[in-house]
Amino acid sequence: xxxxxxxRLHWVRQTDVTxxxxxPAVGGASLDPRERLVAALADQPRTVAQLARTxxxxxxxxxxxxxxxxxxxxxxxxxxxxxxxxFAAERYYAPAVPVIRGxxxxxxxxxxxxLADDVAVSLMSNLGDMHAAYAVTTLAxxxxxxxxIWPYVSEMVNRLVTQRIDYHVRPPTLAPHGLAWVEDVPExxxxxxxxxxxxx
Numbered sequence: 001x002x003x004x005x006x007x008r009l010h011w012v013r014q015t016d017v018t019x020x021x022x023x024p025a026v027g028g029a030s031l032d033p034r035e036r037l038v039a040a041l042a043d044q045p046r047t048v049a050q051l052a053r054t055x056x057x058x059x060x061x062x063x064x065x066x067x068x069x070x071x072x073x074x075x076x077x078x079x080x081x082x083x084x085x086x087f088a089a090e091r092y093y094a095p096a097v098p099v100i101r102g103x104x105x106x107x108x109x110x111x112x113x114x115l116a117d118d119v120a121v122s123l124m125s126n127l128g129d130m131h132a133a134y135a136v137t138t139l140a141x142x143x144x145x146x147x148x149i150w151p152y153v154s155e156m157v158n159r160l161v162t163q164r165i166d167y168h169v170r171p172p173t174l175a176p177h178g179l180a181w182v183e184d185v186p187e188x189x190x191x192x193x194x195x196x197x198x199x200x
Contacts, residue, residue: 037069042099042184045078045092066093100183123157 040046040054052062069075070093078094100108130153134146146153162169 033065034069034072034074037065038074038095038097038182041075041094042182045080045094047090047092051093069093095182098181100181102184105183 036055037051040051046054048059048063048066051057051066052059055062057065066075070077073096075093076096078092080092082088131146134140134149139149140146
């Protein structure tokens with residue numbers, strides 16, 4: 001359990017699991033260790049000791065990272081079968097949100113394509129009305145284009161659709177960290193892991 005293939009999850013940014021947990025990014029910006037921790041737990045639950053070996057950190061340092069993730073609602077303690085435990089007192093952790101894996105993503109995408117086609121046709125047939133409404137807004141007078149506010153329009157449409165289907169689909173209330181799911185994307189080439197000092 002001391003090595004792990006490189007993995008990426010689509011979250012705030014693509015996350016390379018094998019990079020050390022507190023390694024500085026290019027330009028000195030700090031990479032979010034929570035992302036790596038969630039990604040490292042995406043395949044299977046792991047203990048603090050297993051995670052510490054993966055990230056070349058001491059167990060106390062790793063335990064603190066896990067405790068913070070549990071506190072923030074990103075990671076939860078889970079039960080594993082007795083035969084998978086080395087010691088009875090071991091604690092295993094897993095992501096607190098669904099991890100959408102490749103095969104599942106393909107199945108869901110296949111089921112969504114027809115719906116996406118219907119939505120696109122409907123959107124195009126209503127685009128003229130949307131542009132007409134936008135033309136009399138303050139935003140248009142200030143010089144913003146419809147393309148500039150498209151992310152807002154898209155989110156509004158999604159929000160209104162969700163309200164319409166509330167009886168059938170009820171999205172969970174987002175935790176303070178704002179993460180509802182992560183997506184597993186194709187593996188990277190294994191990254192080199194130079195030993196680094198523990199960082200609290």
